[in-house]
Amino acid sequence: MSQDLPVTGYAILGLLTFGDELTGYEVKQRADMTLRFYWVAPAMSQVYTELRRLTDHGLVRGSTSADGGREVTTYAITEAGQRALRTWMDATPAGFPVLKHxxxxxxxxxxxxxxxxxxxxxxxxxxxxxxxxxxxxxxxxxxxxxxxxxxxxxxxxxxxxxxxxxxxxxxxxxxxxxxxxxxxxxxxxxxxxxx
CATH class of the missing domain: 1.10.287 (Helix Hairpins)
Incomplete structure (x- = not known):
């Protein structure tokens, strides 16, 4: 199931491993503060697409709550997500970086x-x-x-x-x-x- 994930999906899983639940917007902020220095930071639409895919695969769970009259969904990595990320880290070669300079x-x-x-x-x-x-x-x-x-x-x-x-x-x-x-x-x- 996790083989269907693009690298961006694994990157988002990784961003969710620091013990906190994040909204899609917060995932995007974290990506902008980290990934942009060495990887392409995904667009907001791509973040939500990947979060949906990760949720569909059971690798991330979303929790919806009310915040000032609007619904807010936060996301956390699941045990299955931790296992998928670990398998990707352990069983997939990193490969040589492609320099597009x-x-x-x-x-x-x-x-x-x-x-x-x-x-x-x-x-x-x-x-x-x-x-x-x-x-x-x-x-x-x-x-x-x-x-x-x-x-x-x-x-x-x-x-x-x-x-x-x-x-x-x-x-x-x-x-x-x-x-x-x-x-x-x-x-x-x-x-x-x-x-």
């Missing part, structure tokens, strides 16, 4: 445009990296105190640290690419990267 794709064919456009793209990417680093630093700081071994946010804190290192490395590579593009727009030298 739009900046690198454009840099690859940078000769097809003006050098100033390529440099501007790289500077814009540096600004985006600054924002991502600031956002992820905020998330990482919020995990402090619950990130020790045995604590519920131990693994999310490791992912946040990994993400911070990744964004810092991206900054270094982007600056190196900018440095290699002279103001006269010559192509970067071809050769192995330096450490």
């Amino acid at each position: 739009t900046v690198l794709l454009r840099l690859l064919v940078g000769h097809a445009t003006e050098p100033d456009h390529t440099r501007r793209m790289l500077r814009d990417y540096l600004a985006d990296l600054d924002t991502a680093l600031a956002d992820l630093t905020h998330v990482r700081d919020a995990l402090r105190g619950a990130d020790a071994p045995g604590e519920p946010f131990r693994f999310p804190s490791i992912v946040a640290d990994w993400g911070l290192d990744y964004f810092a490395a991206e900054q270094r590579h982007t600056r190196r690419a900018l440095d290699s593009l002279s103001e006269h727009g010559t192509a970067p030298e071809v050769g192995p990267p330096t450490a």
Whole structure:
């Protein structure tokens, strides 16, 4: 039954493993605060589609209550959901990540445009990296105190640290690419990267 789930379904199951019941909106907020740094955060409609699918499979249960005159449904992972997630984690290889790097794709064919456009793209990417680093630093700081071994946010804190290192490395590579593009727009030298 759980084989019918897309990876997003397992991601949502994982977001429900921290001991709290969440509304669909709260699942989306949690996804935006976590998944967006290393995976595609699902759209609101996709969150509700997956929650329905997970509920139909008995992997999540919904509880409806009244809140200020309107019905609110919260979701929690079931024992079957815990087992399905564990089976997916234990029996399915993670696979090698597919890098879809739009900046690198454009840099690859940078000769097809003006050098100033390529440099501007790289500077814009540096600004985006600054924002991502600031956002992820905020998330990482919020995990402090619950990130020790045995604590519920131990693994999310490791992912946040990994993400911070990744964004810092991206900054270094982007600056190196900018440095290699002279103001006269010559192509970067071809050769192995330096450490």
